[in-house]
Amino acid sequence: MRTVVHLSDVHFGRVDYQLVEPLVKFVNELTPHVVVVSGDLTQRARAEQFREARAFLDRLPKPQVVVPGNHDVPLYNVLARFLTPLDNYRRYISDDLAPFYMDDEIAVAGINTARSLTFKGGRINEEQVALIRERMCALKEGMTKIIVTHHPFDVPEGGDEDALLGRAEMAMQTLAKCGADVLLAGHIHLSHIGHTASRYRIEGHSALVIQAGTATSTRGRGETNSFNVIRVEHPGIEVERVTWQPETGRFTPAQTERFRHTPTGWTRLADAPPTVEETIATVAQESDVPDESP
Numbered sequence: 439m440r441t442v443v444h445l446s447d448v449h450f451g452r453v454d455y456q457l458v459e460p461l462v463k464f465v466n467e468l469t470p471h472v473v474v475v476s477g478d479l480t481q482r483a484r485a486e487q488f489r490e491a492r493a494f495l496d497r498l499p500k501p502q503v504v505v506p507g508n509h510d511v512p513l514y515n516v517l518a519r520f521l522t523p524l525d526n527y528r529r530y531i532s533d534d535l536a537p538f539y540m541d542d543e544i545a546v547a548g549i550n551t552a553r554s555l556t557f558k559g560g561r562i563n564e565e566q567v568a569l570i571r572e573r574m575c576a577l578k579e580g581m582t583k584i585i586v587t588h589h590p591f592d593v594p595e596g597g598d599e600d601a602l603l604g605r606a607e608m609a610m611q612t613l614a615k616c617g618a619d620v621l622l623a624g625h626i627h628l629s630h631i632g633h634t635a636s637r638y639r640i641e642g643h644s645a646l647v648i649q650a651g652t653a654t655s656t657r658g659r660g661e662t663n664s665f666n667v668i669r670v671e672h673p674g675i676e677v678e679r680v681t682w683q684p685e686t687g688r689f690t691p692a693q694t695e696r697f698r699h700t701p702t703g704w705t706r707l708a709d710a711p712p713t714v715e716e717t718i719a720t721v722a723q724e725s726d727v728p729d730e731s732p
């Protein structure tokens with residue numbers, strides 16, 4: 439079993455500081471195998487904001503898979519935006535814009551989707567997809583392959599379609615072939631779990647899309663601060679949403695959903711048909727109930 443902590447949109451520069459200590463404590467106590475941060479480490483890509491983000495990451499367990507978000511590219515400094523868009527990110531966070539973690543159960547690949555040419559939008563390109571193919575396609579059967587982007591491959595029904603990752607359709611074809619079908623993202627500041635079957639019609643394939651809300655930012659868009667704890671035990675996945683409770687001043691597990699991998703995608707366990715053993719147990723239980731009819 440592997441434990442992945444999935445944080446997103448911490449936005450130093452617009453942080454609710456009372457959340458930082460409880461968050462650091464909670465995550466350290468979990469002793470995860472890997473910590474993922476799916477972008478927007480800062481609010482305006484300023485050096486002092488990146489320094490704070492760096493200090494925050496230094497206090498979290500390692501290894502970490504961290505990718506930039508659109509807010510990590512300078513917005514108002516036009517020269518920096520186009521000439522050195524991720525200069526501060528590279529200096530303070532990481533020079534590696536395609537971070538990769540692997541052990542004998544999971545592989546986690548980060549992809550930089552932040553671009554200078556769009557203010558909020560993001561893209562994936564063919565070179566990035568080729569690298570994923572190289573890293574993921576050859577892995578042994580039974581590994582859970584996880585992709586991390588800032589911009590999401592899917593949004594909740596009725597959500598902002600502009601938030602979707604550009605060229606995602608092209609990327610999904612390769613991800614499907616390689617079995618990389620757990621997609622972690624942030625950006626919309628809403629926690630959500632969905633699947634890609636209706637948006638990307640790929641025969642026999644559906645990826646699990648796991649969105650994290652904002653862990654520490656005051657830009658919560660109506661949702662309380664939260665993050666995800668993902669427990670992977672092939673072919674199963676458990677996603678626990680941990681939310682901030684202002685009354686107690688603590689992060690607390692709020693909701694857990696479980697999924698099982700099947701040949702055509704992911705099945706939510708509550709929806710899965712009962713196994714033969716479960717059916718036998720239910721029938722046995724029902725036959726123990728006394729008949730109350732007249």
Ligand SMILES: [Fe+2]
Nearest residue numbers: 447478509625
């Ligand atoms: Fe954000």
Ligand SMILES: [Fe+2]
Nearest residue numbers: 478507508625
């Ligand atoms: Fe964003």
